[in-house]
Amino acid sequence: SQVRRKHGPATRPRFSFEYFPPASPLAEERFWRTLRALGSFDPDFVSVTYGAGGTTQDRTIHAVERILNETDLKPAAHLTCVGASRAQIDALAEHYWAAGVRRIVALRGDAPKDQPNFKPQADGYAFAADLVAGLRRVADFEISVAAYPEVHPEAKSAEADLDNLKRKLDAGATRAITQFFFDPDDFLRFLDRARAAGITAPIIPGILPIVNFKRTCEIAASCKASIPSWLPGLFEGLEDQADVRDPVAASVAADLCRYLAARGVEEFHFYTLNRADLTSAVCRLLLCDAAMQAEPERRQLLVAGAAQ
Ligand code: FAD
Numbered sequence: 001s002q003v004r005r006k007h008g009p010a011t012r013p014r015f016s017f018e019y020f021p022p023a024s025p026l027a028e029e030r031f032w033r034t035l036r037a038l039g040s041f042d043p044d045f046v047s048v049t050y051g052a053g054g055t056t057q058d059r060t061i062h063a064v065e066r067i068l069n070e071t072d073l074k075p076a077a078h079l080t081c082v083g084a085s086r087a088q089i090d091a092l093a094e095h096y097w098a099a100g101v102r103r104i105v106a107l108r109g110d111a112p113k114d115q116p117n118f119k120p121q122a123d124g125y126a127f128a129a130d131l132v133a134g135l136r137r138v139a140d141f142e143i144s145v146a147a148y149p150e151v152h153p154e155a156k157s158a159e160a161d162l163d164n165l166k167r168k169l170d171a172g173a174t175r176a177i178t179q180f181f182f183d184p185d186d187f188l189r190f191l192d193r194a195r196a197a198g199i200t201a202p203i204i205p206g207i208l209p210i211v212n213f214k215r216t217c218e219i220a221a222s223c224k225a226s227i228p229s230w231l232p233g234l235f236e237g238l239e240d241q242a243d244v245r246d247p248v249a250a251s252v253a254a255d256l257c258r259y260l261a262a263r264g265v266e267e268f269h270f271y272t273l274n275r276a277d278l279t280s281a282v283c284r285l286l287l288c289d290a291a292m293q294a295e296p297e298r299r300q301l302l303v304a305g306a307a308q
Contacts (some may be wrong), residue, residue: 013257013286014267015041016076016177016204019274020049021059030274031063037276039073041283044267047076047105047144053083053112057092065099076144077101079135080109081125089125090138097139105144106131106173129167136172145169147176147203149190153224162197169201176201177269180208180220182228182252184259205260208271209253209278210235213245250281257286 017038022031035046048063050056060077067075077096081089096104108128111118120126125134128145135141145168148161155161165176176199181187187205194203210216213235220227234252238245257268268286270279 011266012290013261013283015043015283016045016047016267016269017041017043017272017279018047018049018206018269019063019272020051021056021063022274023056023059027274034272034274034276035067035071035073038270038272038279038283039071041280041287043073045074045076045103047078047103050078050080050107050109052080052110054080054109061092061095064096064101068100074103075101076103076105076142078105078107079131080107081128081131081134082109082111083121083124085121085123086125086134087123089131089134093135093138093141097141102142103144104135104141105146105177106135106168107146127164129164129171132168132171132173143173144175144177145173147178147190147194149178149181149186150225152179158193162193162199165194166197166199169199174201176203178203178206179223179225180206180271181225182231182256183226184256184263186226187260187265188263202267204267204269205257205265206269206271207253207257207282209273209275209282210249211273211275211278214239246278250278253278254282254285257282258289261286261289 015038017035019031019035022028038046046067048060048067050060064075064077067073079089079092093104106128108125108131125131132143132145135143145165147165148155151158151161152164155164169176178187178190191203208216213232217227217232219225231252234248235245238248257265260268268283270282272279
């Protein structure tokens with residue numbers, strides 16, 4: 001369905017939301033509030049991250065299983081293989097399957113920062129493609145993998161990185177979710193290159209509404225996502241002015257999504273950072289855009305989700 005169109009969206013955009021597992025009772029309360037608020041947008045799935053090197057393993061499992069058992073949402077558990085043995089990963093995957101979890105976001109994870117010459121462990125899955133193959137041997141999971149519009153920092157070349165994405169999909173993943181980006185043409189060019197390389201699976205843009213600009217720049221630097229030259233000026237002086245910063249952040253993310261939607265992108269994955277407000281504003285605007293372009297009798301139907 002990801003055909004590039006010249007004109008705007010004809011169908012309702014689809015959403016998925018990413019959360020991190022909460023670490024305190026207060027954060028837990030916010031997590032559930034956010035999950036319920038964004039649940040009204042009828043997401044295809046909601047995913048829960050796995051802290052670097054599995055540091056949040058228990059909290060991730062707990063959050064994923066509570067979502068499964070206490071809501072109508074479809075949870076996807078992030079799972080990284082770095083620093084774990086194949087037996088440990090397989091055991092966790094078996095646990096998830098037995099609990100009823102059917103979706104996994106399969107990742108390699110980052111090497112520990114204090115180990116510059118880090119080598120994957122001999123009895124582990126070395127790369128995400130190996131992890132995907134291992135998960136498929138355990139059970140029939142629906143697996144998502146990561147993709148990098150601006151190329152993964154460790155990749156030998158853009159082509160090698162695309163080959164890697166292809167390997168992950170050939171190993172049994174069914175969709176890719178991208179690293180965040182701020183220039184929509186980076187995503188569209190990447191999509192074109194992936195299609196030219198014969199990749200047909202959905203590639204979902206990962207959208208990061210900016211909660212804290214300084215922190216966003218730090219993360220972008222570590223994963224080599226570029227910050228466009230016009231972006232810093234927008235957030236300058238707004239560190240302590242949430243009432244101005246938040247509408248600006250929502251507008252930046254909405255413009256990005258609208259540009260993509262106008263070119264045929266219909267699915268969006270939001271890095272929510274466990275906040276409902278910015279993502280909710282963007283989803284509402286996208287639904288309203290879709291409604292304005294639909295036949296009058298379908299308009300009410302398209303915005304219904306946003307009104308809940
Ligand atoms: P891979 O696909 O294995 O690729 C890693 C690098 O190795 C790439 O440069 C690739 O080109 C290269 N490569 C692959 N195979 C080979 C090979 N055979 N030979 C040589 N080079 C090879 N991290 C977390 O810790 N927890 C999370 O929950 C989490 N969620 C994420 C969600 C999304 C949507 C994204 C985009 C990233 C997420 N990350 C997460 C970050 C991710 O773990 C890092 O970006 C990590 O460095 C790479 O993971 P990967 O799965 O893309 O690795």
